[in-house]
Amino acid sequence: MKIMVREWHAIAQWRWDTGAADVDDDGEGDVCGICRVPYEGCCPSCKMPGDDCPLIWGECSHVFHMHCLLQWIGTAASKQQCPMDRRPWVTAERKVNATTGR
Amino acid sequence: MTSTRRLQKELMDIQTNGTPVGIKLLSADDFQTWYFSIEVLGETVFAGEQFALKFRFDQQYPISSPAVQFVVDDKYKAPEHPHVYSNGHICASILGSEWSPVLTVIAVCVTLQSMLASCKKKERPVGNDRYVLHAPDNPKKTRFEYHDDTV
Numbered sequence A: 001m002k003i004m005v006r007e008w009h010a011i012a013q014w015r016w017d018t019g020a021a022d023v024d025d026d027g028e029g030d031v032c033g034i035c036r037v038p039y040e041g042c043c044p045s046c047k048m049p050g051d052d053c054p055l056i057w058g059e060c061s062h063v064f065h066m067h068c069l070l071q072w073i074g075t076a077a078s079k080q081q082c083p084m085d086r087r088p089w090v091t092a093e094r095k096v097n098a099t100t101g102r
Numbered sequence B: 001m002t003s004t005r006r007l008q009k010e011l012m013d014i015q016t017n018g019t020p021v022g023i024k025l026l027s028a029d030d031f032q033t034w035y036f037s038i039e040v041l042g043e044t045v046f047a048g049e050q051f052a053l054k055f056r057f058d059q060q061y062p063i064s065s066p067a068v069q070f071v072v073d074d075k076y077k078a079p080e081h082p083h084v085y086s087n088g089h090i091c092a093s094i095l096g097s098e099w100s101p102v103l104t105v106i107a108v109c110v111t112l113q114s115m116l117a118s119c120k121k122k123e124r125p126v127g128n129d130r131y132v133l134h135a136p137d138n139p140k141k142t143r144f145e146y147h148d149d150t151v
Helices: A066-073 B002-017 B105-117 B128-134
Strands: A055-057 A063-065 B023-027 B033-039 B050-056 B067-070
Touching: A055 A066, A063 A066, B002 B105, B023 B105, B033 B105, B050 B105
Parallel strands: none
Antiparallel strands: A055 A063, B023 B033, B033 B050, B050 B067
16 A cells, blocks of 8 residues: 655654753754664664653663663673763663652 | 664765775675775884775674674785784774674774774784684684783
């Protein structure tokens, strides 16, 4: 079956809040250092971006697709280190709405 | 296949942005084996020489490191370097225990280029002949010791 899209109206867009100062405007945004797919895309083993293919933050401030990082950390070769700085990987507590307080 | 998608991106980047000086893509006919030529610029012991690097990728790339070696055939020789065996195998931690999935093919080329550039004296690794005699086809199967004192 062949479908031709004649027109479309975007009604919303979303972006992971990576905490990075703003995305450089090269139109692509930031990519996961492991698979090189934008954060807003999904890792190579997923089909749908979004909550099913979330990001993971390290205390070292590096961000990856969760599935990409877990695949790496699961190997003996990783020595459980962050692929960027080789420091021991510690998953950061997500600062969801730092302003909400108790 | 995760390796293909990642390699497609790397290839596209090479085709749009080019390669660093002294490094050229010779062939990337599929997503299993790529070849690059590598030259060391400036005044080094390898001035005027050209080498070729062969990359082999498995399906887990970049989680698993590529198998990288210098090409040894009628046209190319392995550089005479204390970390490069005469069969082209390379003893470099970045290809083994220090591999990281955020590295790329080009990053590996650049690292090896600077490894050659810093070489002061042309010589083979200690035990070259013994190693070459029994070396596996794939250098990833070798457990290199990264310059340890023990024999």
